Amino acid sequence: MNELNWLVAAPxxxxxxxxxVIALADLWVMDERRRVTFWLSQASVAVFTLMHANLLSNGLATGAAASVNALQGLMVSDPMGHLLAVAAGVAVMITLAYAQPYIGSRELSKGELYVLTLLALLGVSVMISANNFLVIYVGLELMSLSLYALVALRRDHAVATEAAMKYFVLGALASGFLLYGMSMMYGATSSLDLPEVFNAIQTGKINPTVLTFGVVFIVAGLAFKLGVVPFHMWVPDVYQGAPTAITLMIGGFPKLAAFAVTIRILVEGLSGVAHDWQQMFMFLAVCSMAVGNLAAIAQTNLKRMLAYSGIAQLGFMLLGFTPTVVAHNTLNAANGYSSAMFYVITYVLTTLGTFGLIMFMSRQGFESDEVSDLAGLAKRNPWLAGVMTIFMFSLAGVPPMVGFYAKFAILQALVSTNEALYIGLAIAAVMLSLIGAFYYLRVVKVMYFDEPKDAAPVPAQGPVGILLAANGLAALGLGLMPEGLMALCRQTIVAALAS
Incomplete structure (x- = not known):
């Protein structure tokens, strides 16, 4: 058993x-660009990702026995957790690659940035593999505190400091909601282990009133972390105020952890009271799509527009959780959850590309974060404009980009229930997505039809340019051939539901 504990927790x-080690080694790095620290961090994340990829392949090969509890039931090793950890590791590597030139020109290239990024990834990984409420909370705080510090890394920048304060105060409020909900959960079920909470609800050995209040507070805390309406107030200000590299870290891989925790708590632990949180998710989803898409239309700042876009996108993702408990139908469950998982992974992929391109366009003393800064980009660099068009079309759900298939999978999960309520939700989602298409297509219009402020060509050489091309091709390729990733998501979700 001790050997199993080490294997499960090894990554x-x-x-x-x-x-x-990197925090200590950085003390001897004299290079202002911190190249040694950068490559050590990339190598560490690569090894971490490969370790989880190995556990994922072993778990899929094992089949029914793929889910293993360890550390006295505090952690769970299953294919879903390993797939999300692999996605988070890849997202961090891409984020650091996009960020290195950007932070180097803004005096942000410090050892603390890399160490805090690794600690944030560690918090994400702990949350993904947690099987106990307190372990989830420890992982959440590790991730959150690291991100608060990253936003405030530019201490001489008033806007970034203000964004860090807002993020910290509202993040602490969200953590308080979650912790209060967890305490109620313990009072209702006499346990903090998710399997025991599930068993207590199934056997009826609960205090139903306390349990209902606990579910409300937990859903509110999760909604804060996901950044959905009406708990979205921190998202636009933090996205706009933080340095773009840090904005990408907040809007990227932490979303995978939020999805994982939602599955762990609400599906694996609280599926017995799904009728309670399911209705709340319907409300959160529709409000997020409506507010996010309508507010984004009025934005002229690109990062702020993408913040409201993210609120709407995550609202759409939440729809995947709503039809999955109809008559305790396992097929519906696997269909909805796997569609939501595919959606969040591909959303992170597209987010990496959009913010990566914003950083690529930025230069010393100039942040390319206004929509008007992209004016005439097709004339200055047609290739960059084409890559950005792929990302905008994907977010808008235009075929054949991956965003279209992700939305289609969610809608298919809703319609396949053959119930009027879910079909109505699907219709509302389509209508609100049509509204959202306006501001994505506006960016394309600005790039191709507006006159550029600066007629000088934009160079697109170097490793970051190649990475942007690969990112764009991935968004297009997964849209043309989504079956592999979708099948993997379904397989991992089925294994998680069977455990």
């Missing part, structure tokens, strides 16, 4: 040791 233990 997290390695990442923690690597972060400590």
């Amino acid at each position: 997290e233990i390695f990442l923690l040791v690597a972060a400590c």
Whole structure:
């Protein structure tokens, strides 16, 4: 059993040791660009990702016995967790690659940035593999505190400091909601282990009133972390105020952890009271799509527009959780959850590209974060304009981009229930997505039809340019051939539901 504990926790233990070693090694790095620290961080994240990829392949090969509890039931090793950890690791590597030139020109290239990024990834990994409420909370705080510090890394920048304060105060409020909900959950079920909470609800050994209040507070806390309406107030200000590299870290891989925790708590632990949180998710989803899409239309700042876009996108993702417990139908469950998982992974992929291109367009003393800054980009660099068009079309759900298939999978999960309520939700989602298409297509219009402020060509050489091209091709390729990733998501979700 001790050997199993080490194997299950090996990637997290390695990442923690690597972060400590890099923090010490950086003291002897004299290079202002921190190239040694950058490559050590990339190598550490790559090893972490490969370790989870190995566990994923072993778990899929094992089949029914793929889910294993360890550390006295505090952690779970299953294919879903390993797939999300692999996606988070890849997202961090791409984020650091996009960020290195950007932070180098803004005096942000410090050892603390890399160490805090690794610790945030560690928090994400702990949340993904947690099987206990307190472990989830520890992972959440590790991730959140690291991100608060990253936003405030530019101490001489008033806007970034203000964004960090808002993020910290509202993030602490969200953590308080979650912790209060968890305490109620313990009062209702006499346990903090998710399997025992599930069993207590199934056997009826609960205090139903306390349990209902606990579910409300937990859903509110999760909604804060996802950044959906009406708990979205921190998202636009933090996205706009933080340096773009840090904005990408907030809007990227933490979304995978939020999805994982939603599955762990609400599906694996609280599926017995799904009728309670399911209705709340319907409300959150529709409000997020409506407010996010309508507010984004009025934005002229590109990062702020993408913040409201993210609120709408995550609202759409939440729809995947709503039809999945009809008559306890396992097929509906696997269909909805796997569609939501595919959606969040591909959303992170597209987010990486959009913010990566914003950083690529930025230069010393100039942030390319206004929609008007992209004016005439097709004339200055047709290739960059084409890549950005792919990302905008994907977010809008235009075929054949991956965003179209992700939306289609969610809608198919809703319609396949053959119930009027879910078909109505699907119709509302389509109508609100049509509204959202306006501001994505406006960016394309600005790039191709507006006159550029600066007629000088934009160079697109170098590793970051190649990475942007690969990112754009991935968004297009997964839209043309989504079956592999979708099948993998379905397989991992089925294994998680069977455990």
